[in-house]
Amino acid sequence: MAGMESTSAEMDLDRPNLEEYLPSDSIHGSGSPKNLHLRDLLDISPTLTEAAGAIVDDSFTRCFKSNSPEPWNWNIYLFPLWCTGVVVRYGILFPLRLLTLLFGWIIFWAGFIPAHILLKGQEKLRRKIERKLVEMMCSFFVASWTGVVKYHGPRPSMRPHQVFVANHTSMIDFIILEQMTAFAVIMQKHPGWVGFIQKTILESVGCIWFNRTESKDREVVARKLREHVQGVDNNPLLIFPEGTCVNNQYTVMFKKGAFELGCAVCPIAIKYNKIFVDAFWNSKKQSFTMHLLRLMTSWAVVCDVWYLEPQYLQPGETAIEFAERVRDMIATRAGLKKVPWDGYLKYFRPSPKLTEKKQQIFAEDVLRRLEK
Template sequence: MFFTDILEFFCIPFSVFISFLVILSAVNKSVGVRRAYVKLLLKIFEFGRLSIESAATERQTKDGETCNVSVGTKANDINRPCSKQTGTSIPTTNGNTLISRDSVLLPTTNESSATDRDDSSKDEEIRFNLEKCFDYIKAGVESIIEDEVTSRFEAEELRSWNLLTRTNRRYEFISWKITLIWMAGFAVRYFILMPLRVFVCFVGVVWLTLCTAIVGYIKDGEHKRRMVDQVLGHCFSVLSSAISAVIYYHNVENRPTNGICVANHTSPIDVLVLMCDKTYSLIGQRHGGFLGLLQRALARASPHIWFERGEAKDRHAVAERLKQHVSNPNNPPILIFPEGTCINNTSVMQFKKGSFEVGGVIYPVAIKYDPRFGDAFWNSSKYSMMQYLYMMMTSWAIVCDVWYLPPMYRQEGESAIDFANRVKSVIAKQGGLVDLVWDGQLKRMKPKKEWKEMQQVEFTKRLKGD
């Protein structure tokens, strides 16, 4: 009887809270609790920053270390941890790189390596100029010191500590005040926020499944599309509460209406972030488990393009289905992440040209997460989907900015690769991200043999002084 009373005591407030949450999502209203929560966190982070700087100054006085400590006005303005060597600091992976590279050494020709080898064999006289290769030696040493590719597949390093153990610099015991704040934050995140978020996520997934199943029986037409927009917007709004998402949308007049929408890719929740504001069709490989459940639910309500593993490698089939979807004006815009993999919120990597060969309008969207509240990057080679969701639900919050950029069209005589690079540079500039030429698939595989041969040919030309 006692346990029954306790269960009722906790279930009634939970049910009232969930009902209130669903009603707010249905009418697309917010009471501002999450934004007030984020502002409170900023004040706590600022207090922690000042305490850490004060402790570092005291330690500097005692040990005689030289340390760059300056009290800024923002929580992310704190300087990096001190070093016993004058003027040194720990390198970061958030775009403030240790080495400033003027350019990336790429082959200057598109000719095949076999042709170049034939041409070189015909030369009667070869003059070696070793000094011409100094830039290659410099690039090699720079890559040894700091690899700008693999660092994009690791968690972004913070400029200031956000009281999370996964970004711990052993600051939680620097003073008794910080220790108390850290312990209180741990209790709030793991014993209050996490159970509540898991419950909200469960309710949101069940609600999404039921709503999409009901909408799926409505006859196709304008009425169904309006209904799908309302239902999915309201369901994803509930799901966003499971990670305490605070999203700021900019330039909403450029919001996609049809065609193809392309965005940089940091996390699977990129879809959730964008779907809270606009309904999209999705394209991708069929999955099992939790993602597969969501895919099947979404497919009941709106048109999406899901491929089996073998079909996804058939570029012609993918392009044909993409063209068919875009050619139908009644279909919602299709959301594509041309990078093909998650990058750590610091840069944008090579865009695949497939989505830029279809033709028509391209709507670029830039997404930038605020790492102070939680790391949204999914390192799929290190964490499973469930581990990633666990990390999201034990973070403080997920705060991000979304910029809708003006629509872009392929210019006359412009190749699909050049068009993709032009769109990528616009997204990188707006989001404050580093624009890289490297393929994101280097996260999982070695460079292609063709690229190695092209670099060898380029090195040979420089060595000969061509």
């Protein structure tokens, strides 16, 4: 018994003395204020409520969540049909689509290499041929998914002082838009064969690359953007202002860079039909090669593209307000839900300043309760 009492006493000594954190008047006063202060000190229900709400209603994570197809081969009648579909998609459609894509690459390189080497002195003709070849190759890519794309509105034209902005679901957004018009796109640098295509092919249509982690790249890109929109013969500039792929159900905040160029902003809304395949590319979980493989083994990629009316900065309107107005147009047309999140949080941890601010708010709340 003595040993147990000794252990209990040691445990009591190890416990924090909450009274040390209370004002002296609350300790030496009546019992009621002391109990009130202790209760208020330990009452973290507002913080818990906020935390629970963030878990239950996590609109940020939902923006980047892939929708798994619901299984429908759950009984003896449907299972044979499902097996037949797998055989058709993987045994017949995929080989044919792969051959189509390889055939497209053969034609492309047969035209691109001679034009790139032999027509160096004739820039205008070379750029025109390379532009048509890029559009053709993108058409082969779309054909390799059995892409069913419906375009609405006037086709973009080559004019100075304009920039096109679109919501972003996958890198195939660029391919779908590029098969109609040879855009010069602003894109993240990628490794592997995608990076090779960026350096050798897409630079011929004026594409601009950047790295999210390099602050110097942002300054260079901003300068190149301003120079590009001023050019008369440059391909139309395409920007995905969300800065990351979103699952085509939501739209995150638009970066304001595309809306500070002092030119017309032409919105493009892209909406995928998920009846056959979810076109969202979760780059943190899947390589682009595997993403293409999934598309090529699906039944079809179905989507609608709307070219909306050009928009201009209104008097007294800031670039951020302009970006939100354009985002609202795209979200309304494509049926997307707007959320007030920065898509770059997908790649970076929250700023220490944000964490410290939350801690400060909590500390001030505790002190305010103690001072009552």
